[in-house]
Amino acid sequence: MQLSNKGSIASALATATCSLLASQSVAAETPSDPNPWQFDTALLYYGETDRVTAIEGVINASKDFGDEHIFNGKLVIDALTGASATGAVAQPYAQTFTRPSGQGQYTIGANEVPLDDTFHDTRLQVSGQWTQPISENYRVSGGLQMSNEYDYQSIVLNGSIARDFNQKNSTLSLGMSYAFDTIKPEGGLPVAFSSMAVYDDDEYESEDEYDDDYNATRNDDSDTKNTLDLMLGYTQVINRRTIMQFNYGISKVDGYTTDPFKVLSVVDSEGYTQANLYENRPDSRTKQSFFWQTKYAADVGVADISYRFSTDDWEIDSHTVDTRFRFYLSENSYLQPHFRYYRQSAADFYRPFLLQDQAIPEYASADYRLGEMTAYTIGLKYGMTLENGDELGFRLEYYQQDPKNAGFNAPGVLQQMDLYPSVKAIIAQVNYRF
Numbered sequence: 539m540q541l542s543n544k545g546s547i548a549s550a551l552a553t554a555t556c557s558l559l560a561s562q563s564v565a566a567e568t569p570s571d572p573n574p575w576q577f578d579t580a581l582l583y584y585g586e587t588d589r590v591t592a593i594e595g596v597i598n599a600s601k602d603f604g605d606e607h608i609f610n611g612k613l614v615i616d617a618l619t620g621a622s623a624t625g626a627v628a629q630p631y632a633q634t635f636t637r638p639s640g641q642g643q644y645t646i647g648a649n650e651v652p653l654d655d656t657f658h659d660t661r662l663q664v665s666g667q668w669t670q671p672i673s674e675n676y677r678v679s680g681g682l683q684m685s686n687e688y689d690y691q692s693i694v695l696n697g698s699i700a701r702d703f704n705q706k707n708s709t710l711s712l713g714m715s716y717a718f719d720t721i722k723p724e725g726g727l728p729v730a731f732s733s734m735a736v737y738d739d740d741e742y743e744s745e746d747e748y749d750d751d752y753n754a755t756r757n758d759d760s761d762t763k764n765t766l767d768l769m770l771g772y773t774q775v776i777n778r779r780t781i782m783q784f785n786y787g788i789s790k791v792d793g794y795t796t797d798p799f800k801v802l803s804v805v806d807s808e809g810y811t812q813a814n815l816y817e818n819r820p821d822s823r824t825k826q827s828f829f830w831q832t833k834y835a836a837d838v839g840v841a842d843i844s845y846r847f848s849t850d851d852w853e854i855d856s857h858t859v860d861t862r863f864r865f866y867l868s869e870n871s872y873l874q875p876h877f878r879y880y881r882q883s884a885a886d887f888y889r890p891f892l893l894q895d896q897a898i899p900e901y902a903s904a905d906y907r908l909g910e911m912t913a914y915t916i917g918l919k920y921g922m923t924l925e926n927g928d929e930l931g932f933r934l935e936y937y938q939q940d941p942k943n944a945g946f947n948a949p950g951v952l953q954q955m956d957l958y959p960s961v962k963a964i965i966a967q968v969n970y971r972f
Contacts, residue, residue: 573602580969587962590620590657606677607670614685616661621653625800625904626814627891628652628955633811636736638799639725640752643736651959654799661687665694675702679713692719698769707775715767722760723798729755730818731898734801755816763793779836785829795819802904804892809950812894817903819887825850839865839872854908856882871922876935878915884908884944890957893949906941906958913939917965929971937963 578598585591593616600610624635633646637656646652667681676699683694698713721727732755735748742748769787776782801814831844846858857880864874885908887901917935924930941958948957 573604575599575601576971578969578971580967582965582967585964586620588621589653589961590618590622592616592618605671608668610667610669610681612663612665614661614663616659616663618660619658621655622657622799623906624652624654624814625802625817625906626652627803627805627811627904627952627957629811630951630954634736635814636734636752637725638723640735640749649955651956659688661685661690667696675706676700677702689723690719690721692717694718709771709773711769711771711773713767713769713771715765717763717765717767719763719765719793720760721763721794721798726756726759727761727794727798728816729757730796731815731902734814734816761794763791763795765792766790780832780834782833783829783831785827787825787827787829789823789825789827791823791825793821795821795823797903797905800903800905802889802892802902804894805949805952806894807949809948809952809955815892815898817905818901819903820852820901823850823852839863852908853886854882854884856880870924871920874919874921876915876917876919876933880911880913882911884910888944890943890946891948891952906961909958910942910944911939912942913937915965929969931967931969933965933967933969935965937965 576599578596578600580594580596582594582596583592584594595615597613598610599612600608602608626633626635628646628649628651631648633652634643635646635652635654636643638654644655663683663685665681665683667679669677669679671677678697678699680697681695683692683696685692694715694717696713696715698711700709700711702709735751735755737745737748742751767787767789769785771783771785773781773783796817796819798816800817802817803811804813804815805811825848827846827848829844829846831842834841840863842860842862842864844858844860846856846860848854848856848858858878860876860878862874862876864872866872885903887899887903888905888908888910889899889902890904890909892898892902915935915937917933919931919933921929921931939961941960943958948955
């Protein structure tokens with residue numbers, strides 16, 4: 539708590555002194571709160587090699603106000619900096635690109651993957667959730683989440699209902715959330731497949747002439763996207779050591795799904811870039827997911843394994859296997875290895891580049907996150923319980939993402955370029971619970 543003036547400090551000290559004196563005489567009569575506030579805090583570092591760096595702080599607070607009437611609140615702050623892939627292909631010569639704002643350019647060296655080094659953002663997210671029983675076997679929950687970035691705002695409403703049966707060894711739940719997002723990128727929204735205007739003294743007689751060409755590639759200043767998610771879940775206690783969960787989810791996205799900062803290179807038969815066009819994605823997306831998780835409590839620790847299959851009408855199919863095993867080192871400490879494997883197919887409109895002698899498709903994106911890939915995470919967490927009952931943990935992980943060629947033949951000089959570079963990152967986290 540920050541105190542702004544001497545009067546506030548004096549008042550606070552007086553109140554604290556009176557409270558301390560009073561507690562000495564009534565401690566035996568006033569029991570402590572049986573359900574005090576619980577706080578989970580974490581600080582996370584994520585750093586890609588020569589690319590994006592992110593630092594995230596999280597504060598999560600929860601309290602049971604009695605009879606399982608539980609409030610949960612969370613505050614998240616993200617800071618991201620570094621360079622992100624534009625989607626353009628590398629060339630055997632230096633390339634110049636216009637910054638998203640239209641003001642200024644940057645140059646990428648020969649044989650280098652085009653990265654926009656102006657990427658930076660700060661995100662603030664706050665959320666609140668209330669959960670309570672409405673009868674002996676039914677619970678309901680509802681919440682609100684709001685987040686704000688430099689060029690992106692989101693509001694999410696959610697609600698769910700759960701029913702226990704089979705002597706509370708089985709739970710069936712149904713949840714729904716609705717997100718309303720506003721996208722307002724710096725420089726405005728680009729016109730789909732318009733060519734990036736790059737200022738050149740030999741091409742433009744004046745800056746006004748360049749500004750006219752740049753403005754011709756812009757649409758409105760902002761657009762929106764709506765997302766409706768439904769989730770059906772089933773949890774089953776198998777025995778005193780084992781619990782299992784199954785989820786089925788469906789998500790419907792409508793609105794602006796294009797990344798306004800991504801481009802595609804148009805290349806000739808020799809692989810040389812002739813233009814860089816702004817991408818275009820469908821204005822809707824339907825996703826389905828199937829999830830299974832099992833936790834088993836052994837004498838030496840707890841095993842946690844899960845599998846997720848996801849598919850959508852962009853024809854991206856993905857498989858995720860996630861495993862953790864918590865080994866008890868003592869009554870107050872543990873070690874937890876972690877391994878995660880991910881694989882996905884490419885979207886039907888994914889193109890690493892466009893060929894000059896072919897017609898431009900209705901939709902196309904060179905964003906490697908929509909391409910075929912595999913990825914894995916391997917790491918270790920150490921946790922301990924302190925003498926006062928608080929918990930402290932440290933996590934260190936290595937992440938690698940390996941994009942794959944989804945069957946595209948590279949012409950000419952592109953055969954010597956690394957069109958599918960790996961992304962490598964280090965993840966470090968410290969968490970404290972009190």
